[in-house]
Amino acid sequence: MAENNKLETLQLYIHPNNLxxxxxxxxCEDPVPAQLKISGKKLEVDVNYRGSHIRNYRKKSYEISFFKPTKYKGSKIIHLNAEYRDPSLLRNKLSFDFFSEIGNLSPYSRHVLLNLNGKTEGVYLEIESVDEQFIERRKLPNGAIFYAVDGDANFSLISDLDKETKKSLELGYERKYGTAxxxxxxxxxxxxxxxxxxADFExxxxxxxxxxxxxxxxxxVILTQNYDGFVHNYSLYRNSVTRQFEIIPWDYDATWGRDVNGKVMEENYVPIQGYNTLTARLLDVANFRKIYKELLCKIMDHQFTVEYMQPKIESMHQLVRPYVLLDPYKKEKIDQFDIEPSNICSFIESRKRFLKGSLYKLD
Structure with missing residues (x-):
């Protein structure tokens, strides 16, 4: 959490040769050694770039692995996301918080200011890693965690990438925690x-x-309109007590009316029925459609409203704004940053209208 309405500064030092x-x-996935100063503590860490297409951006995103000590505040790994394409810098955190508020497991996140070798790199979103510490922190039963690493994580026997029959049922996934x-x-x-x-699916x-x-x-996913959310951008956790899989959101900057390139995404882009084989099979069952429809309506009446979301958006915006002026990649775009809260609120209103007009498809 930010203390005294200020963002914490993370000071990262990487030897010039290693940088x-x-x-x-x-x-390259091989990390380099570094030192991280945070909350007055000096920690030995390993650092590497993270993400896929975002590695090409000028403002890089990082994965920080704690080496000495091996954990900091219960975490072995944290992620520092540049949020480069999101003109608001808010959407990812706004989404993670929203998922938690509607009853989902979701990573903790906070905005920080990153300093690299004495130079301000700007505002970043520090995101909790979804791993064994994620489970421990929430006092959940032990269980395996799998990351959806590409579009083949579509719950189908057919590849989403080449439309061929998959050679493996695990295609599209990477085991983050657990055993073979x-x-x-x-x-x-x-x-x-x-x-x-x-006849037996329900x-x-x-x-x-x-x-x-x-x-x-x-x-x-539907309310925030994450286009990639059904075949990517999630993790699976298997609860060893219930023996059921649960799903966890990940990478939600392209939401609330913006796409992966930061461009406007119209409110009708993602249909109310979503995508992927699992979703289609679930919604093929009348009782399941009823459960989904009732949940969606309840959330649209309570959390997915301008009245509920606007104070959160504006508070987050005001907290981050002074630091955007220090961000070498964002400070020249402060005017755009300042209108984004209004854009997000407009999206909520238009998205809700579209979805309420689509509810008949769930009857």
């Missing part, structure tokens, strides 16, 4: 989604999936 090595190949035995549970989930007979799928939680997540 040169890091910059020489932006796609946990891969079998993921394989089983994908297999069952695609092979349970229609009864059998809850053996593998927390259906209501999936619909809470789905409502979050």
């Amino acid at each position: 040169r090595e890091l910059k020489s190949d932006i796609w 035995n946990d891969d079998i549970f993921l394989q089983e989930l994908i297999f069952k989604i695609n092979t349970i007979p229609r 009864k059998e799928i809850p053996n593998y999936l927390n259906v209501e939680q999936y619909f809470r997540w789905m409502a979050g």
Whole structure:
């Protein structure tokens, strides 16, 4: 949390030779050693760039792994997102907070000011890693975590990338935490989604999936309008007690009326039924459609309103604004930053109108 309405400054020091090595190949996954000064503490860390297409941006995003000590405030890893394409710098955090408020597991995040080797790099979003510490921090039952790493994480037997039959049921996923035995549970989930007979689907799928939680997540994706949310931008956690998979959001800067390039995304771009094989099969069941529709309507009546969201948006904007003026990549665009709260509120109103006009499709 920001203290006294100020952003905390993270001071990162990378030896010039190591920084040169890091910059020489932006796609290299090998980290370089560094020192991080935070809250008056000096920590030995490893640093590498993070993300896919965002590595090409001038303002880089980083993954910080704690080396000595191996944990800081219970975390082994934190992510520093530049939020380069989002003119508001707010959408990712706004989304993570929104998901939590509507009853989903969601990463904790906060805005910080990053200083690299004495030079201000600007406003960043520090994001909690979804890993074993994520589970421990929430006192959840132990369980495996899988990352959806590309468009093949579409819950289908057909690749979303080349439209061919997948060679592996795990295609599109990377195990972040757990053992090789946990891969079998993921394989089983994908297999069952695609092979349970229609007449048996309503009864059998809850053996593998927390259906209501999936619909809470789905409502979050639909309301924030994350176009990639159904085949990417999520993690799966398997609760070892319930033996059900739950889904966790990730990478939500292209939301609230903006696309991945920061351009305006019209409010009707993502349909109310969403995408992917799992969603289609769930909504094929009348009782499941009813659960989803009721959840969506409840959230639109309570959290997804300008009255509820505007104070949060404006408070976040006011907190970050003084630091945007220090951001070498954003300070010249302060006028755009200042109109984004209004743009986000306008999106909420127009998106809600579109979705309410589409509710009949869930009957």
